[in-house]
Amino acid sequence: MDHEHDHEYMHEHGIPHSHDEHDHHGHDAAHPHMGGADHEHSHDGGHSHVHTHEHSHEHTHADGTTHTHPHEHVHDHPHGHEHTHEHAHEHGHDHGHSHGCPGAAGCNSDCKSCDMDPRAEVVALMQYMVNHNTAHANELAQLAGRLKDLGDATAFEQVMQAVSDFEKGNMRLSTVLAALNVPKA
Amino acid sequence: MCLSTVYKIEKRPENEVLKNVMLIECKGGVVTLTDIMGREERIEGEIASADLTGGTVVVRPKAIA
Numbered sequence: 001m002d003h004e005h006d007h008e009y010m011h012e013h014g015i016p017h018s019h020d021e022h023d024h025h026g027h028d029a030a031h032p033h034m035g036g037a038d039h040e041h042s043h044d045g046g047h048s049h050v051h052t053h054e055h056s057h058e059h060t061h062a063d064g065t066t067h068t069h070p071h072e073h074v075h076d077h078p079h080g081h082e083h084t085h086e087h088a089h090e091h092g093h094d095h096g097h098s099h100g101c102p103g104a105a106g107c108n109s110d111c112k113s114c115d116m117d118p119r120a121e122v123v124a125l126m127q128y129m130v131n132h133n134t135a136h137a138n139e140l141a142q143l144a145g146r147l148k149d150l151g152d153a154t155a156f157e158q159v160m161q162a163v164s165d166f167e168k169g170n171m172r173l174s175t176v177l178a179a180l181n182v183p184k185a
Numbered sequence: 186m187c188l189s190t191v192y193k194i195e196k197r198p199e200n201e202v203l204k205n206v207m208l209i210e211c212k213g214g215v216v217t218l219t220d221i222m223g224r225e226e227r228i229e230g231e232i233a234s235a236d237l238t239g240g241t242v243v244v245r246p247k248a249i250a
Contacts, residue, residue: 124221125205128188 126177133170137163189240191218216244
């Protein structure tokens with residue numbers, strides 16, 4: 001396939017993009033705990049300074065499901081780690097979810113004990129989608145090239161116009177994503 | 186190509202294990218799922234089906250003795 005045609009066409013629109021391989025999963029988001037299974041965290045102790053630590057828990061259900069939950073806790077307490085983690089796994093692994101927390105599949109948390117940052121997950125998904133759209137735009141451009149090779153210049157032009165529109169939309173998403181990634185004061 | 190939602194036994198809301206799954210590894214009879222936020226779920230069993238256009242994967246857990 002002659003990719004040169006695709007590239008030249010796409011560049012006419014002045015939309016910067018790469019034709020290199022794209023990292024579909026690249027994101028810099030933190031991986032805070034979401035409390036996927038039914039476990040509780042209670043945090044006790046006096047609080048006088050901010051302390052952050054990360055750790056993970058692994059536990060296995062009777063049905064063979066094993067979870068690992070990366071945690072990122074930010075505590076405001078004077079010394080040590082006086083919190084306890086109670087993991088209750090006597091249930092049948094109910095993944096019901098009704099409180100609207102984004103991406104919280106497998107979460108039975110009551111939210112009060114959940115340290116998940118929903119914004120971080122939305123940003124991570126947005127980043128994924130922008131990268132994914134870029135990959136799809138390139139794939140569509142390659143399909144257009146195949147149409148051209150098959151002698152259908154009209155379809156080639158139409159698909160490439162659609163690719164251009166698609167990339168413009170993705171650029172808008174990129175702009176929103178950039179704004180979302182700016183730390184709030 | 187796209188993120189998937191993984192279910193146990195069959196595709197039903199109550200069987201959802203993890204969504205936004207970006208990586209599935211099968212090793213030693215264990216299916217390890219990783220979502221876009223790095224959360225992991227491990228299920229003893231095997232992949233029963235993977236609908237890659239629908240973004241749906243069904244895992245058949247190993248029968249519990």
